[in-house]
Amino acid sequence: MRHFLELSDWSASDLWDLLHLAVRLKTEWQAGGNKPILAGKILGMIFQKPSLRTRVSFEVGMHHLGGHAIMLGPDEIGLGKRESIADVARVMSGYVDGIMARVFAHEHVTELARWASVPVINGLSDDHHPCQALADLLTIYERCGQLEGLKLAFVGDGNNVAASLLQAAQKLGMHFAIATPEGYELPNAATLPGIIATDNPRLAVADADIVYTDTWVSMGQEAQSGERETVFAPYQVNDDLLRSAKPGALVMHCLPAHRGQEITDAVADGSQSVIFPQAHNRLHAQKALLVALLTQSTETAV
């Protein structure tokens, strides 16, 4: 059974198939609507954490493709508490055609995949956010017409979003640079060949085609917010930092944004920002993923 737990589980060629399918599905949808490729299919969505984009884009995506999604919030199934993850996975596999899960520990999503007999999609764990990175690749490809050879600079916390972007860059031939404060590095980034891992935001952003940031306080880290806001203050993406990037570099943020912290209003709402098209592309990229996993093919009539 094929799953989508980390971006690096998929080959470059499979990721390109997803991106090309996403482009076709988006074009078809913009021309009036998608064909009901997923008619009769049900996606079970498990959320241990809050969500706007992931929840709405998966549910709307299933609807556009003729299927249906069921939302299971943090208080409903008690994943691993009321019932073991192995039992939840085996029960749900008899009801639904795919499971999308947003969890704290990454092991929760790997455990679901281990026991499920339907595809499992990681809708964000503490370690990875592959759906975000897939949609981001689509946005960069649409805007730049290519991926290979571009420089993606991430500034801020070495978190789940950064981890998935690094994997995306490595798979698809992009240069990746990351600037994080000491103690908040992306695990292993410094040891990987061809990756710039520094504590200097200006160095990371130098000549970048894309400047990307994310919250300094991820879900589950709220108790550390005071300390993090102090440590990360020099890592704000603002007009001054952006001047180190290539002229016209794209500004990206997975959202939700904490304006005035990791990004200024002027940059988030400036002419180089693509944060809203980026959020909207979650819908189109995930439709491709849903088609690929729930029909086990990207060779559709679209």
Ligand code: CP
């Ligand atoms: N970017 C993202 O995953 O947003 P949500 O947390 O709102 O789903």
Ligand code: NVA
């Ligand atoms: N790094 C953030 C991403 C939110 C979409 C978090 O995990 O909360």
